[in-house]
Amino acid sequence: MKPIFSPSIPLYKPLLAAGLFCCTNIAAQNHFSKKELLEDMAFLKESLEETHFNLYAYTPKPEFDANYDQIKQEIKKDSFSLLEATSLFQKVISKANNGHTEIGFPGKSYGEYANSGGTVFPLEIAFEGGRSLIRKNWSSNDNIKIGSEILSINGVAMDEILSDIYPLISAERAYFKNAKLELYSFPRYYWQIYGKQDNFEVAINSNGLTKTYMVDAIDLIEGFEMKRTELITSERKLNFINESAYIKPGNFSGDKEKYQKFIDSAFAEIKKRKSESLIIDLRNNGGGDDSFSDYLVSHFANRPFKWNSSFKLKTSDFLKEHTRKNYDTTTTFWQKVLNHESGEVYDYKFEPYQPQPISKRFQGKVLVLVNRQSHSQATVTAAQIQDYGFGTIVGEETGEYASLYASQFQYSLPNTGIVVHVSKGKIVRVSGSTNEEGVIPDIYIKDHLLDEKDEILEGLYELLNQNN
Numbered sequence: 001m002k003p004i005f006s007p008s009i010p011l012y013k014p015l016l017a018a019g020l021f022c023c024t025n026i027a028a029q030n031h032f033s034k035k036e037l038l039e040d041m042a043f044l045k046e047s048l049e050e051t052h053f054n055l056y057a058y059t060p061k062p063e064f065d066a067n068y069d070q071i072k073q074e075i076k077k078d079s080f081s082l083l084e085a086t087s088l089f090q091k092v093i094s095k096a097n098n099g100h101t102e103i104g105f106p107g108k109s110y111g112e113y114a115n116s117g118g119t120v121f122p123l124e125i126a127f128e129g130g131r132s133l134i135r136k137n138w139s140s141n142d143n144i145k146i147g148s149e150i151l152s153i154n155g156v157a158m159d160e161i162l163s164d165i166y167p168l169i170s171a172e173r174a175y176f177k178n179a180k181l182e183l184y185s186f187p188r189y190y191w192q193i194y195g196k197q198d199n200f201e202v203a204i205n206s207n208g209l210t211k212t213y214m215v216d217a218i219d220l221i222e223g224f225e226m227k228r229t230e231l232i233t234s235e236r237k238l239n240f241i242n243e244s245a246y247i248k249p250g251n252f253s254g255d256k257e258k259y260q261k262f263i264d265s266a267f268a269e270i271k272k273r274k275s276e277s278l279i280i281d282l283r284n285n286g287g288g289d290d291s292f293s294d295y296l297v298s299h300f301a302n303r304p305f306k307w308n309s310s311f312k313l314k315t316s317d318f319l320k321e322h323t324r325k326n327y328d329t330t331t332t333f334w335q336k337v338l339n340h341e342s343g344e345v346y347d348y349k350f351e352p353y354q355p356q357p358i359s360k361r362f363q364g365k366v367l368v369l370v371n372r373q374s375h376s377q378a379t380v381t382a383a384q385i386q387d388y389g390f391g392t393i394v395g396e397e398t399g400e401y402a403s404l405y406a407s408q409f410q411y412s413l414p415n416t417g418i419v420v421h422v423s424k425g426k427i428v429r430v431s432g433s434t435n436e437e438g439v440i441p442d443i444y445i446k447d448h449l450l451d452e453k454d455e456i457l458e459g460l461y462e463l464l465n466q467n468n
Helices: 034-051 061-072 082-096 107-115 158-168 174-184 186-194 220-225 256-273 290-297 317-326 332-339 377-388 455-467
Strands: 031-033 079-081 123-128 131-137 149-153 199-206 209-216 237-241 244-248 277-281 310-314 345-347 365-370 392-395 404-412 419-428
Touching: 031 034, 031 082, 034 061, 034 079, 034 082, 034 317, 034 419, 061 082, 079 082, 082 107, 082 158, 082 186, 107 186, 107 220, 123 174, 123 186, 149 158, 158 174, 158 186, 174 186, 237 256, 244 256, 244 455, 256 290, 277 455, 290 377, 317 332, 317 404, 365 377, 365 455, 377 392, 392 455
Parallel strands: 244 277, 277 365, 365 392
Antiparallel strands: 031 079, 123 131, 131 149, 149 199, 199 209, 237 244, 310 345, 310 419, 404 419
16 A cells, blocks of 8 residues: 555544544543643653654744643642543644644543533534534524524633634644534534533524523433534445536545445446536545545546655654554555654655546546535545646635645553544645645635535536536
């Protein structure tokens, strides 16, 4: 396997509902001493400095250190819960402002809270244009309308609430933090910050009129988790509408043989139907492995291609020890990690990927859908297609940068067992641009993520019909 993104080190692996309750690599105990927390915090900082490709790329070291010292001062009492420890360490690592260097949502604590009859805030929120808009209403109050703006909760303005939540989320910018908050859901993070509450006073603006409502908390499992649909979907499907074929490849991960069979059969059917245009949907895609995405692109690329212009890695003593314990050291990728000097930054080269034979290749118009929930390898793939001119990008800017610090690996803190994800590499998009921005669509269509309407796909079909 050529890529950095082996199944062991996905570029980005989103937290889905099933994973929220996972306890893997978390210590059995739920409370830790002040000494244990301080030891883990020091270990976290030292390991980040040693293993991250460039820990201070977005945050200067003095600022990172000042944040670390401030959080350290918060460790005063004798005992801390796992949830408290996770929140403290998230505030340390998120200061790097790197989406792939993170401590995830506290799933074990959330699962225990759920199983003890926990409740959560009943409104799900999307963030657009500086406003907090209601996406789902799980409360019993039908007067609260989808699309209305939440101004405050329990007398606390939304700007202040977000300023409390943001330090828990690793991301390069507020736009991406909001995308991650939408992905993992506002009610979950609100619980992490403010704990269990029985009811909420919510100030809501609808059509220029502000009203205050009292809403009750809802049962976490039956009232929330069992009703909501996760934004990221691994669904794979092929549809045909008029002269257009529509393919949703799902995440770039899983059973590679099954994935390739799906892609092969889909393009065979597209060719059989003589479709004039092909729509590839990379929205709400969690990313994964470039060997999956390159296989997709090979079915419409008109020349050999790569998925980056530069991919550099940094190795370290810590990473080498981790590699010997966890990975197949006979592979070229991990051999290079071991063979380079610790602390060294080196290039990892990829051979051009060859297009499929013309007999299997789609040669019509290709349109690629993206939104702020097109993560990691989905973002990289959209940038690749755009830079080579293989297709037209449609939708809204991705939350993820197109050139980014990634090649994530994970390890656990020694006392708490909290899992840490770190970027040991830097990827530059095919064009060579390192602008701090996502993939900018060629055709912009806003995705509201508020209701069942599909603004991007419906808007694209309208454009296609106008051109026919």
